[in-house]
Structure formats: C-alpha cells, structure tokens
Amino acid sequence: MRAAPEQYEMISPGNLAAALKLMASEPGRWLPVAGGTEVMVQYSAGRLPQRNLMNVWGLPELRRIEVTPDAVVIGGGCTFAEIRAHKAIAAEFSMLAKTAAWVGSIANQNRATLAGNLANASPAADSPPALLAYEAEIELISVRGTRRIPYTQCHLDYKRTALTQDELILAVRLPRRFAGWRDYVRKVGTRNAQAISKVCMAAQALVQDGVVEAIRMGMGSVAPVPLRLAAIEECAAGRKVNATLIAECRQLLDKMIAPIDDIRSTIEYRRLVAGNVLEDCLRTLAGTA
Amino acid sequence: MRKEGAAKVCGTARYIDDITLPGMLHGATVRSSIARGRIKKITFDPAIPWGEFTIVTAADIPGANCIALIQNDWPCLAAEVVNHPEEPIVLLAHADKHRLAEAVAAVRVEYEPLPSVHSIAESERKDAAVWGEDNVLKSYLMEKGDVDAVWAGADFIVEGEYETGAQEHLYIENNGVIAEYSDAAGLTIYGSMQCPFYVHKSLVKLMALPEDKVRVVQVETGGAFGGKEDYPSMIAAHAALLVRKAGRPVKIVYDRAEDMAATTKRHPSRTRHRTAVTKDGKLLGAEIDLVLDGGAYSTLSSTVLSRATIHAGGCYFWPNLRVRSRALATNSPPHGAFRGFGAPQSLFAIERHMDRVAAAVGLAPEELRRRNFLRPGLTTSTGQVIPEGVDLEHLLARAMELSGYKEKRQRFARENERRALKKGIGLAAFLHGAGFTGSGERRMGSVAAMDATADGMLRVLVSSTEFGQGTNTILCQIAAETLGVDYGVVQMGPADTSVVPNSGPTVASRTAMVVGRLVESAAKEMRHVLTEAGLIGEQYSTEEFQRAASMYVGKHGQLRTEGHYEAPPNVFWDDELYRGEAYGAYAWAVYVAEVTVDTVDYRVAVDDFVAVQEVGRVINPVLATGQVEGGVAQAVGYALYEKVVWQKGRMANNQMTNYIIATSQDIPPIRVYFEEVPYKYGAYGAKGIGELPMDGPAPAIVNAVSHATSADFCAVPLLPEDVMTKLAQVKSQVVEVVGA
Known part of the structure; x- marks a missing residue:
C-alpha cells in the first residue's frame, strides 16, 4: 500500500440527512464513498487525491429496490450483487442484471454500488449502456430537495457528471414501458x-x-x-x-x-x-x- | 495429503509478510526513472526528516557490488550509470512503512541520459552499444552434419520468422525478505524464494562475510515459476545492506506494481527458420537463427539461451542442422528464469513452423511430424541417441484419438465458411530436457540428506523448496517408500542453509528426477545403517523403524545419512561444440487445442485441450496432473492474453487490471493423460514434469487459430487486435482479387 493513512480522514454521518448536510456545508470537500471499490484501488496505489472521505455505505434510504406500476426504482446504494439477484430486474430488465454480473469479481459486486459506478463515470463501466437502452432516469438528492434527470444527461465529459457538489444519486428509475421488446447486450x-x-x-x-x-x-x-x-x-x-x-x-x-x-x-x-x-x-x- | 496443505488451507502457514521481528524496520527502493544514463547527482528533499531514515547507496556495499550469478555484471545498486528503468539506486528504511512512499518520491536523481535500445532489432543494429561492444550477452553455434550441402537437393525450402513476447510470472505472493544481523550469528535472511544457496552465494560476495556467517531460510512461498530464482538474491542483498547500516531487522516486501515493474520476465524472442524438405516430407536439414532479448544485464540469459538452443529443433530427427543463437542486451530490467526456461520460445517457433512446412509440402501437419519424429536409435540435435521406449507416434495417435482431431479438422474446415464463429484444431509435439543442461548436474554435485530426531521422526534434508509444485510431498513419498514406513512419519526439514546440504536450486524440472533420486539414496543408506546396527531386520513396522531410529540417535547422538549425485554412466557432454548428452532424460508430449475465433470481436476461445505426455514414472498422479493443468493454464495466457506493454523499457501495464492473465472462465477443460516409461536413473523412474506443460500449448493454440481462420499467425501473444489486423488484411486482399 502506497498511501499514508494518517493523511486521510473518513467520517460516517450515519444517515442520509446528515450526509447531505455535511455535503451542503462544505461543498466539494467530502468525497462520498459507498462500496469503495474504485476509491480503495486509488488509495492503495497512492493516487487518491481527495483526502476527505464520507462513508455512505449501507445508508438504508439508498438501499431499496421498489417496484411500482410504472417503474422499477433502484436505490443508488444497491450493490450489483443485489441488482443481479432481484427477481423483477432479472425478469424485465435482464440486460441490467446481466451487466451487473459482469462487474469485476463477486467480491466487487458485493461492495460496488450502482450510484458509485455512475458517479465514478468511467466510459468503460458495464451498466451504463443498458441504462441508456432502458431510458433510465436518475433521481438526485441534496438538502435543497430532489430532482430527476434523464440518464442521458448524467455524463458531461470524461469522468464529469451533472451532479452538483452537494448531491447524491438517490435512485435510478427504469420505466416499465418496454413489454415485448427484444434485447441485445454484449x-x-x-x-x-x-x-x-x-x-x-x-x-x-x-x-x-x-x-x-x-x-x-x-x-x-x-x-x-x-x-x-x-x-x-x-x-x-x-x-x-x-x-x-x-x-x-x-x-x-x-x-x-x-x-x-x-x-x-x-x-x-x-x-x-x-x-x-x-x-x-x-x-x-x-x-x- | 500435501505436507504443507493443511497449514495453507487453514491459514496458519506463515508467509514473509506475516512475520514481524522485534524492532523491525521496513525497507523501500529508489529506482531509476529512465532507461539509460549517467547518474549526475542525488538530492534529498529537505521537506522529509531524513534523520529518521536509514539510507543506503552503492558506497555502503562492503564487498563486490554485484548479484553473483554467472557473469557477475548485475549491480546490486547502480553507482554511476543506470541501464534500465526501475534499476535500484538508493535504499531507505523506516519503522513506519507508511512513511516510505513519500520519502522514495523525495529522493531526486539527476541523470545525463544515454542512448538506449528497446527491441531485438534495435539491439542487433547496435543503435547504441549498451552492453560490451556488440550487445551480445551470449551466443552459441550448434551444428550437426553439413547443412550447407542440403539446399541443392531439397524439393522445398520453407522459411519463417516467429516471435514470442515477455511474460510476467504473477506468482500470488510478491517478492519479499526479512534480514537480521548479530555479530555472533552473522546475517540471516528469511524470504520467499526458490534457491536458498543462490542467495547465500550472492550475499557472501556482496557483504564480504564468511560462508558460515550467512544463513538463508526459505519461508512459506506463494508461487515462483522461476521468478524467484535470481531476484530474491537482489532483494535479500538490499535488506542485508539496510540491516547492517540500521542495526535493526529490515523487511522488504514489494507491492504488486513494484514487483511487476522491477523484477524479471520471460525473455522475448525472435526465431528464423530455413528448412530443406523433400516432396515426401522428409526433413533434410535446417538453419535456425534464434535471438533472445536478455534485458540490461546477463543474469541467467546464457543458460536460458542454452536450453532454447538445444530445444530449437524440437522432437524431430535432423540429419543436418545449424542453430545460431544469441542473447542480446536491451535497456529493460533483466529477463530471467520462467517455467520452460527458453524452451517455450524455440518450441513455439519450430512447432508453428512444422505446420507451415506441412502446408508447403501438401501433407497434414500430423503426418509431416510423424514422418520425422525422433525414434529409438536416432540422434537428437546434439547427437544424443534416443533410448528404447520413446514412442512419439503412440503419443500422437493417442492425442488425436482423445481429441477427435481428424474428424474435427475436416468438419471445422467444411463448416467454417458460413459461420461467424470459426472453429479450429491444432497440435504440437515436443520434448523437454529434465535437469540441468549438459555438465550442469555433474558440476553441481548435489547432496541430499535424511536424519532422525530423538523421538523417531524422520526428516528429509534438502535445499529444494516447496512453492506450490508439491516438492515436500513427493520427496517425503520417495523417502517413506524407500524406508518402508508410513508417509505420515516422514517430514521435511527446514529449508535453511545452516541445516540442509546443498541439493541444488529448485529449477529445471530437476527436483523429482535428480533430488528425488538423492533422497532415495539417503533413505536407502539410513535403512542400511539401522540394519547394520542390528536395530531392524528384513521386516519391520513403521513403529519398529521409528523406535530403531530413536535408539540409534540415543546411542550415537545423531542418525544422518546422505545421498550424493552420481552421473549416469556413458554420459558425455562437450560444452564447446554443444555435442553429446544434453540432458539425462527428456519428457515427451503431444498436445491438441481446439479453439473458436469470433469474427465479431476477433477473440479466441480455447474450447478443449488434450495433453498427452510421457514423463517417466508418475510419482503422484494428483500433483502431476495439477502441474500439467497449471502449466497449460499459464501457457493459454502466454498464447492469447499476456502482453507486457513496454514503454522505453518500462512495463506500462504493471497492474493486474491491465496485464491480462486467463481466469477460470477463460480456461478450457484440460484433459491430462500420462504414458509411463520409467527412467532408470530418476527416483523410482521419474523424469521432469514441471516445465513441460508450458512448452506446447502456445503453438498448438496458434496452429488451431491458423486452422480456423486460414490466416498465418506467427507470434504470441496473439491478441484480438492482432487477429483483427491479419483478418482485415486477408479480407482486403480478397477484395482486390475480386476488383481486378
């Protein structure tokens, strides 16, 4: 490990409201870390520039999968293992289930979250093409409230997203309007x-x-x-x-x-x-x- | 049960990074950032409290500044010039390992850059002279018959050029050592390694210490594959220098990025073949020009080149042959030992070439091979007579039958035309010499011992090390069998140079055959001693034997017997002319690979793999099968995935995300079959097995890809990008024909 641990600070706000409050009070200072599968690699290599980390792993508000009549809503904190295992996703959004199974290793899938994957904004991420094909929307949350944008508007440039410095990805919404469509994923x-x-x-x-x-x-x-x-x-x-x-x-x-x-x-x-x-x-x- | 299996599975096995000594410091290495240059100045950034650090440079070396191997040109620390990226220059140690990365970055080295060379072609052209006058680390000329006379009478002359890339060992455990020192005991090194006595030899010279003041102990080692043959001497030397200066124990453990960037790789190669053959497919003669990229220092290149040279003609009878070979210097970290040790390179070339010779003559690849196989009474490239029992034709027939080769070869060719998924099947026939080349074993004069403890435990004492291949288990099996006792009461002694005799390095597929035989001798001697002492009779139980051993120890203080190497009779080797018995014995094999090439993404999948080999008597079928499966898996990587991306002599993809090895999802079913022809001078008839399975898969796979695509691939690694380039060329050529 090439990083010096004492040069880093990590705090765990414990609930979503506290996390949002912290982000709002010091915009851009705290890097939200959920599963940490990207951050830990950077850290271990001594290449993680952000020294202030905010733990959002396991916040219950981010970890729900809800099936409503017109959408499947996946909490940003859901792991790829959870997405892979979810029956409604496997049945109606099988490309997302499949791409979730492509993410890294089983260990990665147990930690890595959908929101983390989107916020990390790698063009090579596995799930974005499926989300684009499903016309997903993302719900963002901050102390100012929530807003919903089409996923197509999420990525602005290489590793740059439409999230403001005080926002977290609350959920990803998959509209249930594609019954009878065939799919292709590779x-x-x-x-x-x-x-x-x-x-x-x-x-x-x-x-x-x-x-x-x-x-x-x-x-x-x-x-x-x-x-x-x-x-x-x-x-x-x-x-x-x-x-x-x-x-x-x-x-x-x-x-x-x-x-x-x-x-x-x-x-x-x-x-x-x-x-x-x-x-x-x-x-x-x-x-x- | 494997001797060390329970400890490994239960997590109680202690690897080097599990060990902490009181007051221990952690060491780190400042390395060159350029490929070649003169060191002008070293400055230490004042922002770092350097008083807390132990700092070592070449000036602190008490003895010779080299890692003693063959030519002793490999510096322990660069003093005036650097010859490759990542060359060690300064060593640092600190009690808190988290302080080291920052400190390493704060040591600034200024260079006057010198021209460097970064490929076989650049080195050969002498774009710059980077080693000696001509960049030639070593060369050989091996001749048989009169090859100049064959060309006029040939029906076909087939030429080809073949390349193989570097390969990273990627053992699970990175390199690491701990050094401690006291005036009374001298220097002790604990480490992850293959060859404790190599490290010992090197430290004696570097530290200017008497032999009995250097002790080297191998601890549990997580894989090696040749990658811990020479480099542990380097890292042990660094730890030794730091411990002498700091006066406290020092641990150096590389992380993956450092291990991949700084330590050895398999030698890249380029081989040119020119072959004379009759229209009946009889090989008349060949000229082979073989070049290895040795990296910046000679290290083990001369011996790797030697094995590559001897294996260059493959398992065929050549009435006339000339092999010219050279290892050339380039400005990358020195290339080193890696399972196969030169043979995978030259065997890839000959086995790919054989398919192309067959195509030129109009014979099936297996038929051309069959007509030219070495057979009992015929002589190898070095003039060694093939003994009775060698039957390559049988191995070929069995491999073809088990793989359904004939039927698939025809069916695939027929069906491929209208398919996006192209299927192919290919084979390779090959040999691997077991033990040291030529006079190596005789010069080494290895010794193994056995002893008994006061409570009647029987111990095998060797410097041959376990690093996953099963050494502990098979040597104990051999000892138990010879003593006539249960396997459970035989244990391995510690791999500690102060305890065990020098049974030689753990390399060259020599442990089962050569060291096993020595253990057998030592065990026979122990039984003899106890019989002579009247403590055992003809028949005895394990308990009776143990009691006898225990009584003997009680009476005489110790029971210790040895086995000494004796060369088999009528063995002759000429080091100048490269003639004679190159190896005590060869293992023989025919491998068949079945592949699918996807024309959408140009990826190659290996669908099935049949490995048929004759390795003498198989001592432990489970471990032997594991060796073959592991070797094939590693060779699938060598053939299709593992590409070291070089940027000015530095490995750019020194992380596991980007240096791609095959996962279990990329490995086909590997079907392993043995034929057993006991070798008279190996332990219970054993020959070598560890390296053999690394040799054959790459050519078998590339032959299969060429079959699938009707394109001529001549290099590994064969990545989808390479397949695409070639198939796109083929496509455009076809378009031109149609357009014309």
Missing part, C-alpha cells in the same frame, strides 16, 4: 471475467416482420462518456435490417464514436469492433443473424 472485454470493456453495447427493439419499429441503443468504451446512439435509432426506425441499413448505421456510428489508443487496446480495434457489434446487434434483434 461486452467485448479483455477476457471472460474480471475484465474492463473495450466495447460494450446494450440495445432493445420492437421488431415486427423484420422491420424495426423502434430501437434504443447504448454503447460504452468508445467515447469519453457512454453513448446513447440516438442518430442510429432514428435511422433504423421503421426499416428492415439489410446490408444498406447496416452500412448506413455503421457510417453513423463511425462519426459518433471517438475511441482511443491505450494500454488495453487500439483505436482501430475499438472502431472496427464497435461497428461489428452494432451490426451483430441489428441482425440479432431483427432475427437475421
């Missing part, structure tokens, strides 16, 4: 488990006689933020999946993404594979794969 990682995505995609579509009536798509690891592929959704809507459509969609994707070269992969690979995955997605959803 992670291209460096290996089959405990892998960081090189390309990650989730999509759902309403398909009738080979025609895409409506489609929603999200893609990760190909740009500074997880992308909702809205232009491709528009292009595909009302059309049959054939070589022409696929070529158009691939061209659109090419313009939307901005993959990088890093120690995990190359621009060329991410670009070509993103296109291949998109093609595989369209063919699979249309039943022509």
Whole structure:
C-alpha cells in the first residue's frame, strides 16, 4: 500500500440527512464513498487525491429496490450483487442484471454500488449502456430537495457528471414501458471475467416482420462518456435490417464514436469492433443473424 | 495429503509478510526513472526528516557490488550509470512503512541520459552499444552434419520468422525478505524464494562475510515459476545492506506494481527458420537463427539461451542442422528464469513452423511430424541417441484419438465458411530436457540428506523448496517408500542453509528426477545403517523403524545419512561444440487445442485441450496432473492474453487490471493423460514434469487459430487486435482479387 493513512480522514454521518448536510456545508470537500471499490484501488496505489472521505455505505434510504406500476426504482446504494439477484430486474430488465454480473469479481459486486459506478463515470463501466437502452432516469438528492434527470444527461465529459457538489444519486428509475421488446447486450472485454470493456453495447427493439419499429441503443468504451446512439435509432426506425441499413448505421456510428489508443487496446480495434457489434446487434434483434 | 496443505488451507502457514521481528524496520527502493544514463547527482528533499531514515547507496556495499550469478555484471545498486528503468539506486528504511512512499518520491536523481535500445532489432543494429561492444550477452553455434550441402537437393525450402513476447510470472505472493544481523550469528535472511544457496552465494560476495556467517531460510512461498530464482538474491542483498547500516531487522516486501515493474520476465524472442524438405516430407536439414532479448544485464540469459538452443529443433530427427543463437542486451530490467526456461520460445517457433512446412509440402501437419519424429536409435540435435521406449507416434495417435482431431479438422474446415464463429484444431509435439543442461548436474554435485530426531521422526534434508509444485510431498513419498514406513512419519526439514546440504536450486524440472533420486539414496543408506546396527531386520513396522531410529540417535547422538549425485554412466557432454548428452532424460508430449475465433470481436476461445505426455514414472498422479493443468493454464495466457506493454523499457501495464492473465472462465477443460516409461536413473523412474506443460500449448493454440481462420499467425501473444489486423488484411486482399 502506497498511501499514508494518517493523511486521510473518513467520517460516517450515519444517515442520509446528515450526509447531505455535511455535503451542503462544505461543498466539494467530502468525497462520498459507498462500496469503495474504485476509491480503495486509488488509495492503495497512492493516487487518491481527495483526502476527505464520507462513508455512505449501507445508508438504508439508498438501499431499496421498489417496484411500482410504472417503474422499477433502484436505490443508488444497491450493490450489483443485489441488482443481479432481484427477481423483477432479472425478469424485465435482464440486460441490467446481466451487466451487473459482469462487474469485476463477486467480491466487487458485493461492495460496488450502482450510484458509485455512475458517479465514478468511467466510459468503460458495464451498466451504463443498458441504462441508456432502458431510458433510465436518475433521481438526485441534496438538502435543497430532489430532482430527476434523464440518464442521458448524467455524463458531461470524461469522468464529469451533472451532479452538483452537494448531491447524491438517490435512485435510478427504469420505466416499465418496454413489454415485448427484444434485447441485445454484449461486452467485448479483455477476457471472460474480471475484465474492463473495450466495447460494450446494450440495445432493445420492437421488431415486427423484420422491420424495426423502434430501437434504443447504448454503447460504452468508445467515447469519453457512454453513448446513447440516438442518430442510429432514428435511422433504423421503421426499416428492415439489410446490408444498406447496416452500412448506413455503421457510417453513423463511425462519426459518433471517438475511441482511443491505450494500454488495453487500439483505436482501430475499438472502431472496427464497435461497428461489428452494432451490426451483430441489428441482425440479432431483427432475427437475421 | 500435501505436507504443507493443511497449514495453507487453514491459514496458519506463515508467509514473509506475516512475520514481524522485534524492532523491525521496513525497507523501500529508489529506482531509476529512465532507461539509460549517467547518474549526475542525488538530492534529498529537505521537506522529509531524513534523520529518521536509514539510507543506503552503492558506497555502503562492503564487498563486490554485484548479484553473483554467472557473469557477475548485475549491480546490486547502480553507482554511476543506470541501464534500465526501475534499476535500484538508493535504499531507505523506516519503522513506519507508511512513511516510505513519500520519502522514495523525495529522493531526486539527476541523470545525463544515454542512448538506449528497446527491441531485438534495435539491439542487433547496435543503435547504441549498451552492453560490451556488440550487445551480445551470449551466443552459441550448434551444428550437426553439413547443412550447407542440403539446399541443392531439397524439393522445398520453407522459411519463417516467429516471435514470442515477455511474460510476467504473477506468482500470488510478491517478492519479499526479512534480514537480521548479530555479530555472533552473522546475517540471516528469511524470504520467499526458490534457491536458498543462490542467495547465500550472492550475499557472501556482496557483504564480504564468511560462508558460515550467512544463513538463508526459505519461508512459506506463494508461487515462483522461476521468478524467484535470481531476484530474491537482489532483494535479500538490499535488506542485508539496510540491516547492517540500521542495526535493526529490515523487511522488504514489494507491492504488486513494484514487483511487476522491477523484477524479471520471460525473455522475448525472435526465431528464423530455413528448412530443406523433400516432396515426401522428409526433413533434410535446417538453419535456425534464434535471438533472445536478455534485458540490461546477463543474469541467467546464457543458460536460458542454452536450453532454447538445444530445444530449437524440437522432437524431430535432423540429419543436418545449424542453430545460431544469441542473447542480446536491451535497456529493460533483466529477463530471467520462467517455467520452460527458453524452451517455450524455440518450441513455439519450430512447432508453428512444422505446420507451415506441412502446408508447403501438401501433407497434414500430423503426418509431416510423424514422418520425422525422433525414434529409438536416432540422434537428437546434439547427437544424443534416443533410448528404447520413446514412442512419439503412440503419443500422437493417442492425442488425436482423445481429441477427435481428424474428424474435427475436416468438419471445422467444411463448416467454417458460413459461420461467424470459426472453429479450429491444432497440435504440437515436443520434448523437454529434465535437469540441468549438459555438465550442469555433474558440476553441481548435489547432496541430499535424511536424519532422525530423538523421538523417531524422520526428516528429509534438502535445499529444494516447496512453492506450490508439491516438492515436500513427493520427496517425503520417495523417502517413506524407500524406508518402508508410513508417509505420515516422514517430514521435511527446514529449508535453511545452516541445516540442509546443498541439493541444488529448485529449477529445471530437476527436483523429482535428480533430488528425488538423492533422497532415495539417503533413505536407502539410513535403512542400511539401522540394519547394520542390528536395530531392524528384513521386516519391520513403521513403529519398529521409528523406535530403531530413536535408539540409534540415543546411542550415537545423531542418525544422518546422505545421498550424493552420481552421473549416469556413458554420459558425455562437450560444452564447446554443444555435442553429446544434453540432458539425462527428456519428457515427451503431444498436445491438441481446439479453439473458436469470433469474427465479431476477433477473440479466441480455447474450447478443449488434450495433453498427452510421457514423463517417466508418475510419482503422484494428483500433483502431476495439477502441474500439467497449471502449466497449460499459464501457457493459454502466454498464447492469447499476456502482453507486457513496454514503454522505453518500462512495463506500462504493471497492474493486474491491465496485464491480462486467463481466469477460470477463460480456461478450457484440460484433459491430462500420462504414458509411463520409467527412467532408470530418476527416483523410482521419474523424469521432469514441471516445465513441460508450458512448452506446447502456445503453438498448438496458434496452429488451431491458423486452422480456423486460414490466416498465418506467427507470434504470441496473439491478441484480438492482432487477429483483427491479419483478418482485415486477408479480407482486403480478397477484395482486390475480386476488383481486378
């Protein structure tokens, strides 16, 4: 371990109200830590710049999963293990259950929370493409009250979110309006488990006689933020999946993404594979794969 | 039950970081930030209270500033120049380990940069002379017959170039030691290591201490794979220097990032083959040019290169052969020992090349191999005569049958055309020499001992260490079998240089075959001593034997017997010409890999793996199977996942998130089969097994990928990015043909 523990301070407010109050009184000073799966790695490597940490692990207000007639509402403090195990999520939002199972290791899934994952805002995170395809909303809370924004507005830039310095992610809402839609989800990682995505995609579509009536798509690891592929959704809507459509969609994707070269992969690979995955997605959803 | 199994499973086994000595300090290392340069100045940031720290530089070394191995060119601490990133320069120790990271960062080293080389090609071109005059750490020329005469009569001449990458050992436990010193007892090192006497030898020279004032004790060791063959000498040297200056015990344990960045890796390689073959697929001769990247210092490169050279021709009969080999210096941390020790590199080349030779001739890969296998009476590349019992053809037939090779080979090729998931099956046939190369065992002259305690416990005394492979268990099994007593009453003595004789380093797949045989001799001698003393008869129970041993100890003070190495008869080795009996025995194997290549993301999955081998008598089938499974798993990583990303000689992906090893989700079912042909001079007929399974999987897998894709892959690691590049090329070539 390369960090010096005495240079850090961590406090546990004990309840949500106290946590929000602390964040409001000293904006930006306290980094909320839930499962700590990201923070602990940074800390151990001696690279955690924030020295003041606020423990929000286990706050009951953040740890509920509620099923209402029009939405499944997942508390920000729910772990990926809980999301994976939840019956309604597995039944209606199976792509989220599946991507939850892709997160790190079992140990990671027992600690890592959905809100932590979104607030950490890695473009390579596993669950965002599914949340984009499901048209999720996020509920934010502060001493000033709560507000709800579409998840598409959450990520502003690489590792930068729409959260203000006094806000926590209270919950993620998944609207229950996609009965009968088919889905497609795929992670291209460096290996089959405990892998960081090189390309990650989730999509759902309403398909009738080979025609895409409506489609929603999200893609990760190909740009500074997880992308909702809205232009491709528009292009595909009302059309049959054939070589022409696929070529158009691939061209659109090419313009939307901005993959990088890093120690995990190359621009060329991410670009070509993103296109291949998109093609595989369209063919699979249309039943022509 | 494994001897140390219960302690490991119950969590009572104590590894180096579990041990704390009174008053102990923690040590850390200031390392070079550049690849090569002259050290101009070292300054200590005044913000740090340096009075609290023990500080050591090269000036504090009482003896020779080197880690004694073969050529002694590896400095313990850089004094005037650095030759690779992460080279140790200054050592610090403090009672609070949390103070160290900041202090290490506060030591500023100014350099005058010097030109550096970072690949085999750059070193070969002498872009800069970074070692000696020509960057050549070691070279060999091995010749058999007259290869220059074969080219004119060849029906085909097949050339190829093959590359293999570096590989990190990734043992579970990082490197670590504790050093303590007193004038009376001298220096004691406790550590995670393979070779206590290597560390001993190195410390005697570095610390200028008499041999009996240096004691090295191996503690429970969490994996090694060759990575704890030479580097423990370095880290022990650092701890020794700190303990002498501080006057208090010092612990140095690397974290994962430091261990990956600073310690050894498998040598990267480049091998060129030129092969003359008839239209019937008979090999006439070959020229092989083999180059290893040795890193900045020679360390063990000469011996790794030696094994690579001898294995370069594979398991085939070459009437004429010339192997030229070189280990070249580059400015990365020195590459070192890693399971296989040069053989995986040269065997990847020959086994990939054999598929390509077969394709050129128009034969099936297995048929070309079958026609050229070494057989009893034929001679190896070094002229060693193959003994009776070696039957590669049988291993091949069995591996093909068990894997359904023939049927799949045809079916996959037929079905692949219309599939996005392309399937392939490939094989590799190979050998691995057990024990030290050439005269190594004779020079080493290993000794093993047994003794008995006053209460009749029987102990095996060797410097051969347990680091997961099962040494403790099989040596106790051998001793118990020879003594005619229960396994439970035989124990391992401590791996402590002040207690055990030097049975040699724990390397080279030599422990079962060579050291096991010595233990067998020592046990025979113990039985003989007790028989001669009239304490046991022909028949006895375990209790009777123990009672006899106990009585003997009571009467004579001790019961201790030894086994000394004796070379098998008629063994001859010429170190100059590289001719003769290169190894006492070889293990033989044929491996088959079945793969799927996904043309959406270009990932390769290994679906099935059949490993058939002949390793002499199998002493412990469970452990032997485990060795093969583990070796294959590690080699799947070598073939498909593990890529060291080098940036100016520094490993950029020195964390487990980004250095990708295969997980259990990436490993196929590994089906392990043994043929047993006892070796007369190994313990109960055993030959070596530990390294063999590292050799074959990479070429078998890449042969299978080439089969699946009809593309010619010649390098490992073969990552999806590489598959994509090649398949994209193939695609564009096809487009051109259509367009024309």
